[in-house]
Amino acid sequence: MALDPLAGLHESERDKASAPASPPPYSPFHILPKVGGPFWLLTFLDVISLLLAFFIMLFAMSNPRTAAWVDLSATLADRLAPNVETAKPAPPTALTIDEDKVAPGLNLDYLVSLLRGHLDSDPLLARTVLHRFPDRLILSMPSDLLFALNSATLNDQARRALFELGGLLGNLSNRTDVHGHTDPAPIRSGPYRGNWELSLARAQSVATALLESGYDKPMIVQGFADTRFVFLARDIVSPRREALARRVDIVLYPSQAAILP
Numbered sequence: 001m002a003l004d005p006l007a008g009l010h011e012s013e014r015d016k017a018s019a020p021a022s023p024p025p026y027s028p029f030h031i032l033p034k035v036g037g038p039f040w041l042l043t044f045l046d047v048i049s050l051l052l053a054f055f056i057m058l059f060a061m062s063n064p065r066t067a068a069w070v071d072l073s074a075t076l077a078d079r080l081a082p083n084v085e086t087a088k089p090a091p092p093t094a095l096t097i098d099e100d101k102v103a104p105g106l107n108l109d110y111l112v113s114l115l116r117g118h119l120d121s122d123p124l125l126a127r128t129v130l131h132r133f134p135d136r137l138i139l140s141m142p143s144d145l146l147f148a149l150n151s152a153t154l155n156d157q158a159r160r161a162l163f164e165l166g167g168l169l170g171n172l173s174n175r176t177d178v179h180g181h182t183d184p185a186p187i188r189s190g191p192y193r194g195n196w197e198l199s200l201a202r203a204q205s206v207a208t209a210l211l212e213s214g215y216d217k218p219m220i221v222q223g224f225a226d227t228r229f230v231f232l233a234r235d236i237v238s239p240r241r242e243a244l245a246r247r248v249d250i251v252l253y254p255s256q257a258a259i260l261p
Contacts, residue, residue: 102255105174108137111252115139118168124161136253143182143202143246150190152201159209166213169250175257176250177220178207183245184226199223206248217257 112132119125124145131138146158154162169176180203182195192198200223207221229245236244 102258103173105254105256106172108132108252108254111137111172111174115168118165122161122164124157125165136251139250139252140244140247141206141250142243143248144243146206146248147202150187150192150198152192152198152205154205154209162206162209163213165250166210166215169210169252170213170215170217172252173256175219175253175255176210176215176217177222177253178203178210179249179251180204180206180221180223181228181245181247181249182226183242184229185242195225196223199225202248206250210250219257 109132112130115137116130119128119130119139125141127142127145129140131140146154148155180199180201182199184195187194187198190198192201200221203221203223207219210219226245232241232244
């Protein structure tokens with residue numbers, strides 16, 4: 001007959017002995033079960049994050065070379081799409097000179113007094129008319145003193161006078177152009193077929209004479225035929241008005257002449 005191990009115990013003690021055992025209280029040193037991968041992976045991810053932040057900071061402080069990036073992108077485009085043509089934009093070409101960057105020449109008012117004294121000392125050039133405009137100074141030389149009728153060949157006296165004038169203009173820094181003009185009468189004889197050719201040929205003859213005197217700056221030579229005839233005062237009598245239209249103008253500007261490379 002089996003003996004009851006709780007037979008000699010009090011009833012309350014017997015109830016305590018027969019009750020199921022309660023779980024032990026929580027301990028801070030209780031080891032939790034492992035979840036996920038190894039612990040070194042967390043450290044590795046931290047290092048990768050720090051390196052990524054470091055390289056982002058370096059890129060933000062850097063100054064990338066635009067030309068290198070453009071070449072690289074063009075090369076990649078050619079490799080990835082060889083059938084598509086990639087063209088680089090052409091660099092801009094300067095066709096004109098910025099007026100703000102042109103150096104000023106001698107004062108035009110000073111040139112009026114300087115040239116007037118020189119022109120008055122020459123018997124031929126004494127009839128030259130000076131016109132002072134806000135943006136230019138014009139020396140108007142009557143063509144009848146320089147050329148024969150319907151001709152663009154300078155006479156000897158005009159060639160000597162222009163040689164002396166060219167020496168003076170060569171010492172000035174101002175830009176200088178030469179313009180030829182004629183009257184409205186059509187040309188009926190001579191080697192030139194019209195006033196356009198005659199006005200340009202006369203302007204070229206005067207410019208050549210200035211260059212032969214030692215004038216070494218670039219100049220613009222133009223022929224206007226009779227297109228400026230309407231700007232002459234209408235109250236001038238007809239023969240005198242046509243004579244003023246037949247002229248060669250030497251135009252001086254307040255800016256310096258351009259220097260050829």
